[in-house]
Every structure is written in C-alpha cells, then in structure tokens.
Amino acid sequence: DAKTTQPNSMESNEEEPVHLPCNHSTISGTDYIHWYRQLPSQGPEYVIHGLTSNVNNRMASLAIAEDRKSSTLILHRATLRDAAVYYCILIEAGNMLTFGGGTRLMVKP
C-alpha cells in the first residue's frame, strides 16, 4: 500500500472547524482515500472515503487535491467527542487496511 504522512497531533477549540491534512504523494490511480478514527479505548470507526471527488457525509467532509497527492478531512464544528486519533489510509482493491501513526486531535472546551 502507498504510504501516508500525517501530523502527529493537532489541537482545536470546541465548535470551531478542524482541518486534518494527509499527504500521499505516491498514491496510485486506483487507491481510495479512507479516514478512520479511534476514540480512547474503542475500536476504529469509519469516517469517510473518496477516490477523486470531494465527499460529504453527516460526520465530515473530505477534500481531495486535484493531483490526489494530498487530502484534508474537515470536521465542521469540533466537539469534545471528536477527540480521537484520526487515520488517513490508502486502499487498493483486494488490499487490506494499513494503519500508520495517525493524528491525535485534542479538542479544548
């Protein structure tokens, strides 16, 4: 699987937007970009995924650069419950999830 690079940690204030970046300069044309998050003492939870176009769902938005070498997960209004480790993962058909270190998001009240 192609590798991703994420900041180790980020901080946000409650009710403000959060932009979590991910670099994936070696992405291939068939790699999907997935985001999962892991709350303390829980299993990972799916957040969002996309291939080429920007995506929105009830949890977040995913902005994908035109060259696909980077993407940004956007939480529109961070809450304390959003404090978690966020993983950006590239997945090709038939391949498995490969987790890197992720970004630890801290949300301040």
Place this chain on the structure above:
Amino acid sequence: NAGVTQTPKFQVLKTGQSMTLQCAQDMNHEYMSWYRQDPGMGLRLIHYSVGAGITDQGEVPNGYNVSRSTTEDFPLRLLSAAPSQTSVYFCASSYGTSGGSVQFFGPGTRLTVL
C-alpha cells in the same frame, strides 16, 4: 444489528497457555480480519478471510491460527501465548474487498500474557 462483537473483553493468560478470541458479525459480510494494536501504535493485520473456508496471512501472523467455517464467525487462536502477544485485538468485517469497502470494527479484546 449487533454489528461486530468480540469476546472476551479482557483476558489474562500465563505464558504457554492457549486460548481463542471470538469474533462474530451479523451483517452477512464476506470479508473479516484480525488486527492487533500495541500501546501507542497503529493497528497491524494478523490474518484475514475473504469468505467461508478461505483465510490468509497478514503482516504479523506468527503465533496465531484462524479458521472460517461460517460467514458469521472468525475466531483467532493463540496456540502458546507469549508476553510479546500482550496487546489489544480488534476484529473487523466488510461487505467486500474493493477499495471503496468500509470496514466495521469490534470493541476489542485486551489480552495480557504474564
């Protein structure tokens, strides 16, 4: 739907003991997998299955066995536990293996090997 369930939640073993971690899903998913997560680290793939009767090794398979006799269940067996296997174990399932498939994770089993 219960989703992905795992038992037990916690387990303490002595070196050399064997045990089976249970995983079940009620979503009729073809694909199931086992990961381990060491403190402060990301998840690493142990074994996976693309359907009943089919299993394959992941990144860290040594010391673990799996079988998949039904679509619903995917147990993970530790044959002779070692302290290096102290970890949190997560089971996951997904409908398929396309790049767009979403994986659903269980709550995890915390295993300590003394």
